Amino acid sequence: MSVKSVIIRLFILAFCTHSHVAGQSNQQQTGRNTDVWNIYKTANHLHAKADATQNTTLQEKLNKAALAAFLKLIQSGRVPDSLLFHCYEKAGLLYHFFDSTIPAKQFYKKAIGIGEKLHTIPDSFLFKPYLFSGSILYDQNLYDSALFYFSKAEKITDRYTRPLEETERLYNRLGVMNYETGNYRLANIYFEKAITALVPSNASYKNFLVNYNMNIASNMVKLEEYDKARTLLQSILPYQLHGNEIHHNLGIIFLRQGNYYKALGEFRQVSYTNNGKNIELYGNLAETFSHLFQKDSSDFYTQ
16 A cells, blocks of 8 residues: 555544534535645645656745645644644655754654554654654764664664665665774675665666665775775776765775775876865875875875
8 A cells, every 4th residue: 555545544534533613514624624635635746746856946846835735734733643644744854855954853753753652653654754853863963862763763664574765774874873883894784784675766776876885895994805895896886976986995995905006096087076085085195105105296195
């Protein structure tokens, strides 16, 4: 059963069991319920349409309209909890889309509050609010709080034989957190799980596949498994994605193995526009020329 059909079923069930307000006719109450339902359908349609478009300006316009409709519905005070959960979640996702993380986190929290209390909502619907709440907290450097929500999301997705949507993002986050704390073996397990959870038909499949394999290679370098890391990086070069980062990492591997001319060959294929990345590249070039006893070149890149 699709997410949309579950939402519709929950909505109809809620209104079938909801008594009409005193003093109103059944016809008036039905009319108001229809208004609420129409607003929700409009908002949901706009959000789905925004997800499907590749035009950034149009996508933002549609998402703004969807957010306004969801907020109108929430503020109406006439929405049963079973539907209000989805309104809160969608509002959180839309605020997150616009990088408004404070209201996004607030709406995720409200959705979680209803979802944990209302047994008619499948736990799979709580997966995204947990995941994206954790993502916001992680970006705010609140790692313990982020891990709390990531762990809840992980427990949910582990109960399903088929990965839930965005499962690969969760595993990648957990991989990064373990990488940052030096637990490289466990980090690789999560990165590999992220790759397994990828859906080949997804438009971002190749980009994610390359990214996650690069993360695995970075772990291998930390573990000094240089040959494995080199083989893995060379295997993803044909995708022609993130070439600068791949050649840079290959150069670092050759540098660590003492193969300085090959390291130079890789570094010279890198052309960053980001000054932060260039600083690291220049440092690696300075170190490489130093090993080759080319002091002038080493000093040049050090400067």
